[in-house]
Amino acid sequence: MRMNFTPQQLTAFLHLARSGSFGEAARRHGVSQPALSRTIQQMEAALGRRLFDRTTRSVVPTPTGLELRRIAETLVAEFDSAADDLARFVEGRSGRVAVAALPSIAAVLLAPAIARFRERHPEVEVAVLDGLSGPVLDAVAAGGADLGLTIRPPAQATLVYRPLLADEFGLVCRPEDAPAGEGPLPWSVFEGRPFVAMAPASSVRQMTDAAFLQAGLAVPPLYGCAFLGTVGPMVAAGLGLTALPRLTLPLLGSFGLVWRRLERPVMRRPMGVVTRAGRSPAPAVLAFLAELERQAKAMR
Amino acid sequence: MRMNFTPQQLTAFLHLARSGSFGEAARRHGVSQPALSRTIQQMEAALGRRLFDRTTRSVVPTPTGLELRRIAETLVAEFDSAADDLARFVEGRSGRVAVAALPSIAAVLLAPAIARFRERHPEVEVAVLDGLSGPVLDAVAAGGADLGLTIRPPAQATLVYRPLLADEFGLVCRPEDAPAGEGPLPWSVFEGRPFVAMAPASSVRQMTDAAFLQAGLAVPPLYGCAFLGTVGPMVAAGLGLTALPRLTLPLLGSFGLVWRRLERPVMRRPMGVVTRAGRSPAPAVLAFLAELERQAKAMR
DNA sequence: ATATATTGATAACCGATGCGCATGAATTTC
DNA sequence: GAAATTCATGCGCATCGGTTATCAATATAT
Numbered sequence: 001m002r003m004n005f006t007p008q009q010l011t012a013f014l015h016l017a018r019s020g021s022f023g024e025a026a027r028r029h030g031v032s033q034p035a036l037s038r039t040i041q042q043m044e045a046a047l048g049r050r051l052f053d054r055t056t057r058s059v060v061p062t063p064t065g066l067e068l069r070r071i072a073e074t075l076v077a078e079f080d081s082a083a084d085d086l087a088r089f090v091e092g093r094s095g096r097v098a099v100a101a102l103p104s105i106a107a108v109l110l111a112p113a114i115a116r117f118r119e120r121h122p123e124v125e126v127a128v129l130d131g132l133s134g135p136v137l138d139a140v141a142a143g144g145a146d147l148g149l150t151i152r153p154p155a156q157a158t159l160v161y162r163p164l165l166a167d168e169f170g171l172v173c174r175p176e177d178a179p180a181g182e183g184p185l186p187w188s189v190f191e192g193r194p195f196v197a198m199a200p201a202s203s204v205r206q207m208t209d210a211a212f213l214q215a216g217l218a219v220p221p222l223y224g225c226a227f228l229g230t231v232g233p234m235v236a237a238g239l240g241l242t243a244l245p246r247l248t249l250p251l252l253g254s255f256g257l258v259w260r261r262l263e264r265p266v267m268r269r270p271m272g273v274v275t276r277a278g279r280s281p282a283p284a285v286l287a288f289l290a291e292l293e294r295q296a297k298a299m300r
Numbered sequence: 301m302r303m304n305f306t307p308q309q310l311t312a313f314l315h316l317a318r319s320g321s322f323g324e325a326a327r328r329h330g331v332s333q334p335a336l337s338r339t340i341q342q343m344e345a346a347l348g349r350r351l352f353d354r355t356t357r358s359v360v361p362t363p364t365g366l367e368l369r370r371i372a373e374t375l376v377a378e379f380d381s382a383a384d385d386l387a388r389f390v391e392g393r394s395g396r397v398a399v400a401a402l403p404s405i406a407a408v409l410l411a412p413a414i415a416r417f418r419e420r421h422p423e424v425e426v427a428v429l430d431g432l433s434g435p436v437l438d439a440v441a442a443g444g445a446d447l448g449l450t451i452r453p454p455a456q457a458t459l460v461y462r463p464l465l466a467d468e469f470g471l472v473c474r475p476e477d478a479p480a481g482e483g484p485l486p487w488s489v490f491e492g493r494p495f496v497a498m499a500p501a502s503s504v505r506q507m508t509d510a511a512f513l514q515a516g517l518a519v520p521p522l523y524g525c526a527f528l529g530t531v532g533p534m535v536a537a538g539l540g541l542t543a544l545p546r547l548t549l550p551l552l553g554s555f556g557l558v559w560r561r562l563e564r565p566v567m568r569r570p571m572g573v574v575t576r577a578g579r580s581p582a583p584a585v586l587a588f589l590a591e592l593e594r595q596a597k598a599m600r
Numbered sequence: 601a602t603a604t605a606t607t608g609a610t611a612a613c614c615g616a617t618g619c620g621c622a623t624g625a626a627t628t629t630c
Numbered sequence: 631g632a633a634a635t636t637c638a639t640g641c642g643c644a645t646c647g648g649t650t651a652t653c654a655a656t657a658t659a660t
Contacts, residue, residue: 033637055637056636079375090364278355280363
């Protein structure tokens, strides 16, 4: 005896068991009365037992009908709740988002995005793994993180990169060291002045080197700091000037440093998001991505 | 988003999630590979999300697929267990049987039937309501009892009666009071001897009265006892003889009384089972009925 | 490197199923 | 006794789920 009732059948049955009339039950179930008659007949045939003793005047559940009602009532409830769980997940209202990010991007882009996201998706768990570029990419590739926030990585078959924000480089210095005027400055502004550089492996250093190369300048790099948090105090102490993307400014510390846009060439630090190629992200991750893009657009 | 997956779809999905290959999963699910492909596509369309990221070489669940797997796994288990519960009920292996019965029938027919029944149906709860004819019929009519064991009641629209056993009347007396010989005796055997009668309302009394009337005898009834348990000691004390259906003999007590079949006329007490008309009994009740009939046949 | 085999997707077709409409049969009500 | 109510049935239709045959893509073998 293979009982293979569909949730449809079970709810139809429950409507009938609850209303005690085929016409009424059919209306509530949203089908015609003959359709409901057939449905019940099929269930009875499958079981080999009547579910209702019915005359033209009354519809009374048999003991088997009562038993099925007991069972179907909980089963349908389970089913509905499961459907609800799944719907919440599919709509991105439940689940988990793990984001790997460079600390600089985490500070300026990720933090506010999480704040907004959690307002709309309070049940979604958000995990942050801050690390340098390599570990970020590794985490995404290995599946430990759903997405990675970093600067554009070299093209890779297993990862996809999508740009979010291009952060422009500018001069960073104490107010009293700033050239007169208000507009953008050329990179030649660094000529003849001490330049506080980042460590040779860092993405910022590679871009400043490239800028000087393009501009045909020879500016000797000093110090070679690994962390932005170290650069701020050094500039503030008057040890030199530096060039940094605008959004990193808050990470330097509160020393009242000024930022002036640099051009010739205009340099932009491409920040974006990487995901695994060929892997569908969880709905909550997609929703978070959308929030990230909105945040990026707002900061542009 | 109305998720309305059938158990079929869910188990198909689980087969795929577990095997990681359409071909293998289709085989286990008992359908062709294209059929499974389409089933999964339909589920994905219903959800608006992919459930598996697949190439020709790999089938990997998406986050949504993992979530559905988690949900479907428990849901299908619930479903199976519910189906099992229902099957046990439908096959009469679980449930409850309430039997209303005359004490005399309960003793001779019901008790052994229950004993056998419980061997085969250990999970079925059996309740006994022993009472006189009126309350027995009332209990059945009101639904408090699934079936009633009693002597044939007057025809009633709401009840159906089915005969089980016809219990023959015989002379009951002390061995020393018995007429010589071994064969059946005529009712005239009571002429001129004290006859211990039952109460006028009892079914036995009505049949003994009828027997004397048919035989054209005038035998004055003495005492008019209401309970069989009272009749035994009285006969054993030598206060008189009586006529009783054979199967009631054990109820008289252990006084070594003898029973000799009576004829001219042969009187039979019709015992049977009553059920509600137009109401399907529970499967366990049907199984119990079958056991009752087997028991009756064995005693005939 | 080219051929082969494996695997999932697609196309075409077909029988079964579920539904609605119209109608029938039984019973209560006026 | 006629009308109304209620569940069951017959019939036609659209949909669905299934199979076979075939395609497209990729890994493997020669």
